[in-house]
Amino acid sequence: MTATLLFVQTLNGLQFGLILFLIAAGLTLVFGVMDFINLAHGVQYMVGAYLVAAFSVWTGSFGWALLLALPSALGFGLLLEVLVFRHLYDRDHLDQVLATFGVILFLNQAVKFVWGAAPLSVPVPDLLSGSVEIASGLLYPVYRLAIIAAGLIVAALLYVLVNHTRIGMLVRAGASNAAMVSALGVNIQRLFMIVFGFGAMLAGFAGAMVAPILSVEPGMGDNILILAFVVIVIGGIGSIRGAFLAALLIGLVDTVGRSFAPNLLRLFLDPAAASQTGRAIAPMLIYIFMAAVLFFRPSGLFPVKR
């Protein structure tokens, strides 16, 4: 395997990791600040993708569709908050899991009801279609670079927002001690709504960004939800910094591990056995990685002090 290939795979891992981060950021905040397990976070990602698909048919432009999809995703998140989630904050985690699972069942079926079971398509915007040549014969799609850029920009914005604004201060304080924040006379209900809506919008944004490269279909949020949970648990619940690092690590472990695990194993095993073992191990890698992290750091990489 050449160095260029390794480089390309690293880019791929980075891109996958950043998408995971967009989803995980909202999840970890909602979890950290409100102590609320939101299984329905994955369907908000799906809803983002469906919204952009619907709007791009309507407007004929990905840019406009994205602009419309973001506030819609925000509005949708707030709607869910008012209808369902608000009534669950003071419940125990299991109640939250059960009720938000109900939301998943409903929405997965609802998008099928509205848009049909067949996957939908969103064309890559013309401006960002095509590829750049990284090395001779190795092309890399521009749109993927755009995803990486967008992910990094959002991460930077989040960093500023969380570390250098009043609301960010409240969020951080809320993650380590929610009771204290409400004792300060902050309208905790409104803070929750803001965090929630913001998280939903980020997930929707991630869904919208991947719509042109992945198929938009019912249930697309379910597997990514599990990965997002893996990310926030590795990172330490409530920690944006942890989520960022963990998302990139998971992205890299999954992408790079998948393509290089068989090659590595070939050093110890004969090729047939290596490829067979590699195949068996590849999908387990991220779970092995998570179990290992939790074994040494039972509260994740960046535990938030409680």
Add this chain to the structure above:
Amino acid sequence: MAEPLLELRNLRKAYGALVVTDDVSLAVQPGELHAIIGPNGAGKTTLIHQISGTLRSDSGSVLFAGQDVTSLSMPQRVGRGLARSFQITSILPGFSALENVALAVQARSGSSFRFFGNASQEKALNQPAMDCLQQAGLGARAHIPSGLLSHGEKRQLELAIGLATEPKLLLLDEPLAGTGHDESQRVVETLRRLKGRLTIVLIEHDMEAVFSLADRVSVLVYGRVIATDTPGRIRANPEVRAAYLGEEEMV
């Protein structure tokens, strides 16, 4: 003087730059009621955590009954007769008062890896538990779910649980905290009854109670023991008076 039951040698605990207990050395004699007092933030609760094994010490050692127990976990120390109560009431609220105590008895009598037989019907557990409840003055409330007990009763229950572990030494972390006047009287009476029958280390803010109960008093200030002596001499100690100045009135 007899060999001390509990001996602390140079215990230290720090959180980063904040040193909470520093070079604490102390000897508790068998049978005495040894009180540890000190202003807020002096490190009293941390010290109890270190003695009981809830917290690991950074350095120093804890000797109990002549043996080094520094590296033992809390349950292991309990097994050797070093029991504790908690400053913030720590009971099993869903269990009846009797069951709270019976569990402690169970910990001391036979294996708990028994999967058959109704534990709540075991006379061998319930009888001693009832005795402990009576000693703590809670006999009449044995079958009330402990979460429904009054605050003072919960403190008494903590004492009963501590007793049921058949300790050689009982560490009591502010047993009077948050109790009303009558309730605190009842707890003090219970302590007075227990005194002499087992060794007690008492951390307490209520100076009246401390000075009426204690055989000896150690004063902890900023993580250091500045004096250990009889209640009378401690009261007269100028250093102690200085440390408490403005903090609260010495009795």
Add this chain to the structure above:
Amino acid sequence: MTELADTASAPAPSLSTRFEVVPIVLFAAFAAAPLFATYSGAEGYVLSLLTRVMIFGIAAMALDLILGYGALVSFGHAAFLGIGGYAVGILATHGIEDALIQIPVALVASALFALVTGAISLRTKGVYFIMITLAFGQMLYFLATSLAAYGGDDGMTLSSRSLVAGSRILKSDFAFYWMCLICLLGAYAFSRSVVASRFGRVLRGTRENAIRMEAIGFQPFRFQLAAYVISGMMAGLAGCLLANQAEFVSPAFMTWQRSGELIFMVVLGGLGSLHGAIIGAAAFLLLEEFLPEILHGVSFFLAEETRAHLAENWKMVFGPLLILIVLFVRGGIMGLLRRPRHG
């Protein structure tokens, strides 16, 4: 100890010998069902459905033992269904078809898996525990999909149900039904005993306040681990039965969704009530089976096409139903049953 501990509202089991209506009615219904099944004229179907209910009842009860009584939320419990199922399937392909060998092998394998993964998982708490058990469940799932010799992702069909001491008695749906009922009763009686025993009391105490338990001299880890192993073995037994019920084993037995469903069964039935777990399993499976028809039935006033549409999209009703149950029925179905008595 876990974040769930302080809010989990599972009541201590009733330790009096009070006459208990719910479990008696429940088991009487299971015992009477075969008669009804014969009468219905679709006995194989009715028995098969109820057998499934009982098998998942065992699995849900196993989970309830650690979840309801130990506040340990295992999100990988379907792995044990898989271990039980694969023990039957793999042994059967090698000619060992007797349940008297298969079940002990399944129990030992489940116990070993629980011992190793439990010892690692119990280092963590709360949500971290949920996720690490999920991780182990997923590892086993992917391992099963890579077992090409045993059907890989497609799974494998059993040539017949297990033998019992060389006899083909389980070939009859009735015999198999009774065997499952006996297993369910046995598991229920054993779990009741465990919960009330010295061991169970320590486990329940640990759920309420682990620090207090340490302060009176218990090491919670050992009890939680033992409970995890017991629970895993019970779920492994359910896996053996499930393989025999479907006469089929596949990795689909141990998807994370299946683990989630087990949690829902427990919560739906009411946390910390063993027969509640069985009732939760029954409610979940019967809703899954009949909700389409119920919807079709109650919408008789609509056009046939709309009714078919409604029945096909039954999950759009099932989802909100779950939400409503959580919002308005505290303590699951058992909470609903208990309410009148309390007041």
Add this chain to the structure above:
Amino acid sequence: MNVTIKTLGLAAAVTLAAAPAMAQEKLKVGLLLTLSGPSAVLGQQARDGFQLAVKDLGSKLGGRDVEVIVVDDELKPDVAVTKVKGLLERDKVDFVVGPIFSNVAVAVHKPIVDANTFYISTNAGPSNLAGKSCSPYFFATSYQNDQNHEVLGKVAQDRGYKKVYLLAPNYQAGKDALAGFKRHYKGEVVEESYVPLNTLDFQSELAKIASMQPDAIFTFMPGGMGVNLVKQYRAAGLADRIPFLSAFTVDESTLPAQQDAAIGMLGGSNWAPNLDNPQNKKFVAAYEAAYNSVPGSYSMHAYDAALLIDSALKSTGGKMDNKDAVRAAIKKADFKSLRGDFKFGSNGFPVQDFYLVKAAKRSDGKFQTEIVEKVFDDYTDAYAKECAATN
């Protein structure tokens, strides 16, 4: 609560079981298909195809009124087993038609044939059902799973590709697919790459493909995976440089999402919407009018299954009681298949022609696969000789 629900359930069971007494003449067909989850679209195609045929036949099969009972297997084999037992014993169906997925097919095979009920697969054709575990009650109107892959292997061999890159999801069907491809392809396989099931992103494999520069790639990526792969393959600029051979990856169920990205990509099939015969033209037009989408082979197989049942019952005079007679009538396959030539082999699988197909955009803006050339004529699957059943 439990008791109430159970009684309700049992009551429903009793009522439904009693139903045949009132309408004895109705023929009952159970459709077992995946109708929920990401793969629901395949099940819907099959359901719509079958129901369209029933409608075209005047709501009668073989002269008898017909009741079609549709159940969702949820793609869970153990759930499917229970549902099938419901169809067999509660609804007392005469035929079970379906399913889409092989793991479901394998799981429900035993209960259906044990109940001496005819089982007609409209898609899944796992090798053991074609070979060792074949049964006189099992017929397929589709194909054996390997056959579409064999088409591409033959094409790769005939076109003289020297180096081929193989890509499949890491599960049994994926492994079978690559094995099927290699049955006729004898050139070099530069890499056999397996990705986890439900992989979303193939960028890492595409990078490898680009660096290895094979003469062609062959892949099996059903459903959403196929949509992703095709779009990403196109975006990576590989589509114009390295031929894309695939099976179950570019078809009418995925083309609405792949759209332009898939144009020109090659697949193997036993049929395509533009296959030139009158019955097919009528079918495609009627399907598009009724469901507003282009039918895929899933609906074609289901449509044919209905025609098959119709023809068999016509031959027995609508009677089901003599199973041997029904079987003999089915074996004759006396109907005009949408794919033209059709007959059954000894194992109950079709002996039929296979084509190389290509994704194309029609003048009305919709996408479909179109026939490029016939690759196999009257082709029998590789497992038929292992079948011992006297079918």
